[in-house]
Amino acid sequence: MAIQKGDKKVIRGWVMYDWANSVYNLVISSAIFPIFYDNVTTKHFKETHGYLETQSLPDGVNVTVNFFGWELSNTALMSFVLSASFLCVSFFSPFLSGIADYLGNKKRFLQFFCYLGAASCMTLYFFDPAKIELGLTSLFFASIGFWNSLVFYNAYLPEIAEPKDHDKISARGFSMGYIGSMILLIICLVLIQTKTLEAKWCFVLVGIWWLLFSQFTYRVLPNSVRKETKEKGYIWKGFRELRHVFMEFRQTIRLKKYLTAFFFFNTGVQTVMLMATFFAKKEILWPVKDGKPDDSGLIIAILLIQLLGAGGAFIMSRLSRRIGNIRTLGISIVIWIGICCAAFIIKTPVQFYALAATVGLVMGGVQAMARSTYSKFLPETEDHASYFSFYDATEKIGIVTGTLFFGTMEIIFDDMRFSVVSVAFFFVVGLVMLFRIPKHERSDLEGVYE
Template identity: 60%
Template sequence: MKKGNQRVIKGWIFYDWANSVYNLVISSAIFPVFYANVTESHYLKTVGRDELLPNENVMVDFFGISLSNSVLFSYVLAASFLLVSILSPLLSGIADVTGSKKRFLQFFCYLGALSSISLFWFNPAQIELGMLSIFLASMGFWNSLVFYNAYLPEIAEPKYHDNISARGFSMGYFGSMILLVICLSIIMFIDPAYTKYSFILVGLWWMGFAQVTFRRLPYNIHKRDVKSGYIFKGVKELKNVFNEFRQTKRLQRYLLSFFFFNTGVQTVMLMAVVFAKKEIDWGAAGGDTGLIIAILLIQILGAGGAYLMSYISSLMGNLKTLIFVVMGWMALCTWAYWIETPTEFYFLAAGIGLVMGGVQALSRSTYSKFLPTTEDTTSYFSFYDVSEKLGIVLGLFFFGLMEYLTGDLRASVLSIITFFGVGLVLLIFVPRKESVKGRRALSASRLKKLRKKERGE
């Protein structure tokens, strides 16, 4: 397939429009508020009171273990990311060998969408089943991204990766914001009892608009034909790619820095609503409306931030731009530790939106640019995905652990600042170019692969 086909590129971008509604409505905006409210109501009913005591945590009974609702939420998400990080390398090796990454993309898209729909039946009295839906929806979303991201280096030349990645994230921000407004209109102007219908809309939106992507993305670009033994061959392929990856000094160092600073980014994205719900003084209203306003601010400025950072990177380079963006994240997290009022939170949300769109789009395109010339893009992006998911597991674990040990959710912010700091230091030491030794090793590896291909191995 010839790179640069605009119809294919637009189809690829459209998956960001399709799947980002999960990230906003389920992960960030409506479900966390819904989850906090229904678990609190169930807890108060259980203890026989009408309101919480000062500094009292909402407790839930999960398989006989009593946990705060926020700790359970963070740990279930962490478990889903851990399983994704185990599955994605194996599945990516199989996808590269068989040329079936489009099929995997479709499978995980439908898994995530249908699991989102199942949240309509979320019941705090049977919280184990509800958390299973969250677990599977998270798996579907994040695993689909492995195969989706792997298309980027195959559909466009590296010089266009920053712009295309930014367009994808911007489409995702705008698309998810449209559905969020629809859901909020139903909740605020019809009946709050219809909140659960938002989860059905997410699944239908995700599956429906993904059809544009599925129709336009090519299947089996490199004409792979493996009819048997594909699991063994997939593992072998992954091992070969990993050996090649070990020779890339620049890619290794970048991925290590990404592991740490992205741990901070994803933890903020996943737990910001929980933090704001508990730690900001919203008054008698409870803050639900204020949280939605903050989330809309993040979406609008996130779209602009993606384009802004893409432009800045064209002037000063990807790595320098990322360094300044990570420094911005550290400053915002430091401020977050001290804020108490809704107005302060709105300004914080605006700052987070600006740097969030930029860091997401630029991280993906930078990794894509640093890849060697290869047909095994899915396996390479599985390393990116594993780094991302293990980082999220670590971030959510420490976020929950800090609250569990100290009883203070604000203490969790300190662990996030630490991740950004380590990522920043490592990012500074990423080489601007691949080492001579690395380039030679990659050339030899590619030549060896070409000879095997010619022999039909």
């Protein structure tokens, strides 16, 4: 089945995968699971160290967990586990993408990692801090499933739409993802607040939601634009195809420079997004209810980020039409630098709400704009999955770097505030590199600069 660019039915199906999988990013990565993880590991730490459950820990005492005999900060351990998952994704996705391009079965790879991620989310229901190695294994595979599926999902964008529509469709996908994930988060919040279900049931709901709505995508997306005959040794031909794409990639000066800038500023974006909830849970003075910090305010802040993120993606898309993608990205990066600096000094919920609102406005926009800008810089090719695997590998290696850096800074300074403010380094370097991208390499890149 060939793909006709601009087909509204195919585009709607493609967008629906953002609606389906974004619940992982919100409920598992950003909201319910980080709060659940901090609560259960804190409770277990108090039980095993002789503190009462309602007793505040003395100054200088931080929550630690035993991981294969190592005593580590619970948040530092989380950052290291996420780093390991992203390292695996960055290593395997280029090879898998090369094979998918050669065989013409991107959709099958997309489905496999979707199902792996959804099933792993469901197994988080059994998370036990006394057996934390098993629980974090589920999180590890959920992360691999989510991020590897995005490699093949993103690769469809240049196949289903003309370059002039990439910004709009990319922003539409992110916005649909924000809206869909907010709906499920609100459902989870109501169920938890009314004590209808325990928080761990939300992880099962994420898996069901992801599986159910992804079927709309699979019904309309074909496997690939390519129709190769499967031959003996086709796996190695997939590797050779990837090598061929890499040789082409080396000759695209603008694409290489853009990916260098993207590596740095996206490292900052993803690190802040992954660790923001852990930071807020530890460093913000939330009201106390029944002897425990009230987490409802934190979830409201996360909902605020999502709500503004949906609008922010479209605002940046419209701004890019006026001043170009590169300048629009530059403005958002400057705002991100301010966010990191502000996080070092905020302490109250009201201050965190203001910061969360700012994050929301630039979070979705910078992701959508980064994806669509990359698709515009691609040379004429049918190897879209292979090219997007380089984009994805750059993103994941950056996240490995950022999360390792974040966890290491916390261990060195014993203070997450230093970890957050130090992330500004990645944004500064990314901003400098962004404006070193040459303006001319291809003649059909209208709207990228101006």
